[in-house]
Structure formats: structure tokens, C-alpha cells
Amino acid sequence: MCGIIGIISQTNVSERLLDGLKRLEYRGYDSAGIATLFDGHSIDRRRAEGKLENLIALVGRNPLEGTIGIGHTRWATHGHVTENNAHPMANTIVSVVHNGIIENFATLKEALQAKGCVFTSDTDTEVVMHLVSEAIKEGFSPLAAVQHTLTIVKGAFALAFIFSDHPDLLIAARKGSPLVLGITENELFVGSDAIALAPWVRTVCYLEEGDIAALTVKDGKSNVIILNESGATVQRPFRQTNITTDSISKGDYTHYMLKEIFEQPQTISDTVQSLISLEDTSFHAPLLAIPTTFDHIRIIACGTSFYAGYVAKYWFEKWAHIRTEVEIASEFRYRSPVFDGKTLNIFISQSGETIDTLSALLLVKSKNEPTIAIVNVPESSIAREADLVIQTMVGPEIGVASTKAFTAQLAILATLCLKFAKDKQTIAPDEWKHYFESLIHIPSVISELLRNDDVYQQLATHIYHVQHALYLGRGLNFPIALEGALKLKEISYIHAEGYPAGELKHGPIALIDHTMPVIVLAPDDEWFDKTLSNIQEILVRGAKVIVFTSKEGADKIAKQTKGIPCLGVVILPKTNSFTTPLLYTVPLQLLAYYTAYAKGTDVDQPRNLAKSVTVE
Numbered sequence: 303m304c305g306i307i308g309i310i311s312q313t314n315v316s317e318r319l320l321d322g323l324k325r326l327e328y329r330g331y332d333s334a335g336i337a338t339l340f341d342g343h344s345i346d347r348r349r350a351e352g353k354l355e356n357l358i359a360l361v362g363r364n365p366l367e368g369t370i371g372i373g374h375t376r377w378a379t380h381g382h383v384t385e386n387n388a389h390p391m392a393n394t395i396v397s398v399v400h401n402g403i404i405e406n407f408a409t410l411k412e413a414l415q416a417k418g419c420v421f422t423s424d425t426d427t428e429v430v431m432h433l434v435s436e437a438i439k440e441g442f443s444p445l446a447a448v449q450h451t452l453t454i455v456k457g458a459f460a461l462a463f464i465f466s467d468h469p470d471l472l473i474a475a476r477k478g479s480p481l482v483l484g485i486t487e488n489e490l491f492v493g494s495d496a497i498a499l500a501p502w503v504r505t506v507c508y509l510e511e512g513d514i515a516a517l518t519v520k521d522g523k524s525n526v527i528i529l530n531e532s533g534a535t536v537q538r539p540f541r542q543t544n545i546t547t548d549s550i551s552k553g554d555y556t557h558y559m560l561k562e563i564f565e566q567p568q569t570i571s572d573t574v575q576s577l578i579s580l581e582d583t584s585f586h587a588p589l590l591a592i593p594t595t596f597d598h599i600r601i602i603a604c605g606t607s608f609y610a611g612y613v614a615k616y617w618f619e620k621w622a623h624i625r626t627e628v629e630i631a632s633e634f635r636y637r638s639p640v641f642d643g644k645t646l647n648i649f650i651s652q653s654g655e656t657i658d659t660l661s662a663l664l665l666v667k668s669k670n671e672p673t674i675a676i677v678n679v680p681e682s683s684i685a686r687e688a689d690l691v692i693q694t695m696v697g698p699e700i701g702v703a704s705t706k707a708f709t710a711q712l713a714i715l716a717t718l719c720l721k722f723a724k725d726k727q728t729i730a731p732d733e734w735k736h737y738f739e740s741l742i743h744i745p746s747v748i749s750e751l752l753r754n755d756d757v758y759q760q761l762a763t764h765i766y767h768v769q770h771a772l773y774l775g776r777g778l779n780f781p782i783a784l785e786g787a788l789k790l791k792e793i794s795y796i797h798a799e800g801y802p803a804g805e806l807k808h809g810p811i812a813l814i815d816h817t818m819p820v821i822v823l824a825p826d827d828e829w830f831d832k833t834l835s836n837i838q839e840i841l842v843r844g845a846k847v848i849v850f851t852s853k854e855g856a857d858k859i860a861k862q863t864k865g866i867p868c869l870g871v872v873i874l875p876k877t878n879s880f881t882t883p884l885l886y887t888v889p890l891q892l893l894a895y896y897t898a899y900a901k902g903t904d905v906d907q908p909r910n911l912a913k914s915v916t917v918e
């Protein structure tokens with residue numbers, strides 16, 4: 303949610319601020335703005351509702367001068383999507399951009415209003431602006447004013463400030479939301495992530511919780527001072543980032559999402575090979591560091607990451623005989639869960655910043671149970687808090703709808719299942735080898751599937767105009783049906799529900815008529831015959847049925863549904879049931895993508911969605 307960028311340079315920064323915001327668009331936003339110090343003394347700003355193009359056009363008509371500035375993409379929390387509520391907030395003393403929520407803003411606002419402060423927006427951020435400027439009026443230096451303000455505000459946030467009459471000072475603060483500094487000899491940058499800074503810096507420094515950084519560029523020399531939560535000067539490690547503009551380019555693809563779908567053979571392979579040796583099947587660190595003494599597993603996540611965890615429940619229980627619970631983080635943290643000290647907790651998050659997953663992790667840690675994080679961003683808050691981190695090796699995922707991160711999460715969980723099964727000797731060595739080989743082989747099976755993506759474009763022409771769709775699956779592929787329905791909802795705005803096929807007669811069958819597309823996952827596995835009966839039940843009720851199955855499955859369907867054709871029977875390459883979730887995910891991603899494409903929605907930045915959900 304919300305993106306922050308800040309630059310101190312010796313040349314005009316407004317174009318680069320806009321460029322940085324462009325790379326933060328993927329996080330999700332509904333308005334944007336930039337502010338600079340005009341003439342080195344007074345704050346000037348431009349803000350616009352809606353897409354960044356509106357702000358870019360505004361700055362084109364009415365340019366902003368200045369060698370220091372901050373910029374922001376806002377995902378509205380407090381106050382409507384209006385220019386007035388867009389950041390930067392500014393008065394004549396300070397300008398600030400903010401990601402997160404100031405929880406005690408209402409009380410603070412009342413107190414500030416009583417003191418005579420006039421509020422011009424409905425945002426919680428404006429409280430921060432007034433607190434800082436009031437402190438400066440009382441004689442505090444800008445740094446002391448920010449420090450003082452952070453002792454008053456409560457919540458999780460990232461902030462960046464510039465100050466009138468301080469053309470060489472930018473202050474950034476982190477508490478709960480990530481901020482990264484970009485460092486060169488004569489310019490300094492701050493961003494919500496390293497992607498924002500990709501073209502300008504190789505050296506970055508991630509702020510720690512509670513840090514305040516004072517960035518200055520004087521006489522062409524940059525300097526960074528970082529204070530920790532107790533006000534002591536600290537050194538944070540500088541590291542080299544490998545995120546380049548190439549690694550975040552769309553290439554020849556129409557959308558990031560399509561590019562990321564097509565990257566999956568590589569990303570799954572990279573992820574599996576980071577964990578297990580193909581030569582001798584030995585496991586690499588960090589899998590070797592996983593505790594071995596636990597009775598059961600609890601997996602906690604949100605959204606798509608939750609569905610990856612749901613598949614793992616089937617894997618871990620069937621092949622490693624480990625009782626596994628899957629928990630939605632926002633429910634788990636507010637229930638009264640029972641902690642027995644014998645549970646291994648796995649947190650799954652692409653961004654590593656999802657507030658509910660992070661809070662659930664902190665809760666579990668406070669109960670002294672072991673924690674593992676499966677994340678795509680190793681510097682993220684969830685990665686920093688977990689006892690052990692396993693990284694999905696997919697590079698930045700820019701499309702808001704998660705695709706390659708999901709299949710890499712599945713790849714890690716499948717590998718973990720193989721590890722647990724080996725440790726506990728729950729499957730025979732031959733069977734183990736068979737599953738291991740199918741996991742290693744799955745990227746090439748997916749490549750084969752991706753060669754025929756025109757079939758999904760065809761199917762999309764039949765469903766892009768519908769209002770609702772049902773997805774059915776059984777066993778390991780029931781969570782994939784849930785994920786398929788979520789993908790369609792997210793990017794095409796078609797209402798879609800995933801159900802276990804066996805639940806059909808317990809309610810959802812009432813929805814079936816000739817307008818309802820039903821997408822059925824029917825690999826030729828131990829549940830196939832039951833799913834085939836469900837297919838017949840919905841066909842005779844007139845639904846438009848699309849089935850994903852194997853060649854053998856398609857033959858059986860053709861035999862048994864004579865005279866009532868499905869809208870489509872898509873034949874997928876054969877694999878064993880262990881790896882079907884990885885394979886059957888991909889057609890659902892393509893179907894969602896081409897449906898949204900046919901409908902003309904904003905595939906990479908669907909309305910109202912944010913890439914990392916950093917507020918509740």
C-alpha cells in the first residue's frame with residue numbers, strides 16, 4: 303500500500319520523483335503527489351487524484367523546481383480519494399509523506415485543533431505534519447521535532463519529511479512499514495522498496511524498526527546519520543542490490559502478470575534447486591535447520607499465500623503424516639488460539655509485510671513456538687522476525703495478482719513435504735524418488751502447457767461477460783479452485799467462488815443454470831470418478847462447463863457425457879497427484895488473465911487492491 307520516494311540531489315528532482323512513483327505503482331494507490339523545496343526555501347507541491355498520468359500531466363503543465371523532494375502514491379485509509387487528502391501534506395514549515403496508520407490520530411487532532419492548528423485534509427497524516435511544525439515553532443531542530451513527534455504518535459508507519467529553509471536535509475523514519483535508503487557519493491534517496499530506486503543506486507541500506515535517518519547532501523557530498531529508537535547513532539549495513547531496471551521490465555509482454563505467468567518454469571526450478579540437490583537429493587540450508595521435534599504444523603497466511611498453505615495441509619498430512627492446521631492470519635490473531643509448545647509454525651507471505659501475518663507471527667513468537675517464514679522479500683518485516691527464512695526465488699513480482707510467487711510457495715512446501723516424509727520415513731524410498739522426480743520435472747511440464755496458451759484466449763471469449771463463475775476441485779486441487787476463483791475476482795471483477803466438488807449438492811448447485819460457467823479441476827487422480835459425477839450433475843442442469851484434465855480424464859469424460867458437450871475440455875500434460883497443484887494452477891491463471899484482458903480491466907493494478915497489505 304502507499305509508496306514513498308525521496309531524493310536529495312544537486313539537479314532538479316521532480317522528474318525522478320515521478321519516475322520513482324511509476325515503479326511504486328504496483329503497490330496499489332488511488333492518488334499521488336510530489337513536493338519540492340522551491341528556491342531552496344519554500345515548499346511547493348502538486349497532487350492529483352487517480353492514476354499517476356494525472357499527476358504527470360499536472361506537473362507537465364505546472365512544473366516543480368527543486369533539488370530536494372518527496373513523492374507519494376496514496377492508498378486511501380482515512381478520508382476519501384481527493385486531491386486534498388493526497389500526500390504530500392504540507393504547510394509553510396514541513397512537508398511529509400506517510401505509509402501506514404496513525405492509530406491515535408483522532409485524539410491528537412482534537413488537541414492540535416484546540417491549540418489553533420487548522421486541518422485541511424481528513425487524513426491521519428496531517429497530525430504528524432502539525433506535530434512536527436509545532437515542535438519546530440517551539441525551537442526544536444527538524445530532527446528533534448521528528449524524534450519528539452514519534453514519541454507521541456502510535457501505529458505502524460513509514461515517513462519522509464522535507465523542511466522549508468533546509469535545502470539539504472531529508473528525514474526518514476520507519477516503524478512498522480519498510481523504508482530503504484539509496485546511497486551514492488553525491489545523491490541520497492529513500493524509497494518504500496529498492497524497486498523504486500533501481501535506476502539510480504546499487505548501494506542500499508534498510509532501516510530497522512524505530513530508526514530515524516537524517517540524509518544530507520552538502521557541497522556535493524552525501525552523508526547519512528541513523529538514530530535508533532532510543533536516539534543513539536547506529537550503523538546499519540550497506541548492501542548491494544541486484545534489482546535493476548531490467549529485472550523489473552515488462553519486456554515484450556502486454557502485462558507484468560502475463561510475463562510472471564510465463565516465468566514460472568524458471569522460478570519454480572530456481573526455488574526447488576535452492577533447497578535440494580539434484581545430484582544426491584540432499585537438502586540445503588535452510589531446510590537443514592528446521593526443528594525436528596514438533597507434533598504438528600500450523601500454517602498462517604492471507605489471500606493467495608493462504609491457499610498455498612492449504613495445499614500444504616493435504617501434502618503434509620497425506621505424505622508426511624503430520625497433522626496440519628491452516629489459519630487465516632486476520633482470524634488467528636484475534637481468536638484465542640491454543641499454544642501447546644509442540645507446534646511448528648509456518649508463515650507464508652510474498653511481500654513479507656502483510657500486517658495480519660506479521661502480527662500473527664509476533665503473537666506466536668511471544669508464546670515461544672518455533673517460526674519459519676516463506677517470503678519473497680528477504681529484507682521484509684516477516685523475514686526479520688521469523689526464526690528461519692525460506693525465500694521464494696522469483697525476483698520482484700510486480701503484477702498485483704500473485705502468480706509466480708504462489709507457485710514458488712507451493713514448490714517450497716512440496717519440498718518441505720519431501721523432507722518431512724524422508725525424515726519420518728512415511729513413504730517408501732521408491733515412492734519418494736518418484737515424487738522428487740515429478741517435482742524436478744514439473745517446470746518442463748508447465749513449459750509444455752504454456753506453449754498452448756491460445757486455448758485460454760478462446761475460452762475467455764465465452765466468459766468475460768458473465769457476472770458469476772464457480773470453480774470446483776477435490777483433494778489437493780480444492781485449494782487451487784479457491785485460488786483460481788480469487789484470480790478471476792481480482793483482475794476481471796467477476797464474482798467467483800471456489801468449492802470442494804463434494805459440497806456442490808450442499809448448496810451451490812442451486813446457482814447452476816445456463817448462464818453459470820463452472821470451471822472444474824479434474825486430474826485423473828483418486829478423486830476423478832467422483833468429480834466426473836459432479837460434472838454430469840452440472841451438465842444436465844445446463845451450466846457452461848470447462849474441465850481441466852488429462853488425456854485419460856478427457857476420454858472418460860467424452861464417454862460418459864455423450865450428447866451434452868462441455869464448453870471446453872482442456873487436456874493438460876500428465877503428472878502424478880503430488881505435483882498436480884503446481885500444474886493445475888497455471889491454466890487458471892491464464893484463464894483469469896485472458897478473461898480480464900478481454901474485458902479490458904487494469905490487469906496489473908486492479909481497482910482497490912494493494913500489493914502488500916500493510917494496514918488492517
Ligand code: AGP
Nearest residue numbers: 605606607651652653656703704
Ligand atoms: C494475491 O493475488 C492477492 N493480491 C492477495 O490475496 C495476497 O496474496 C495477500 O494479500 C497476501 O499477501 P502476501 O503474500 O504478500 O502476504
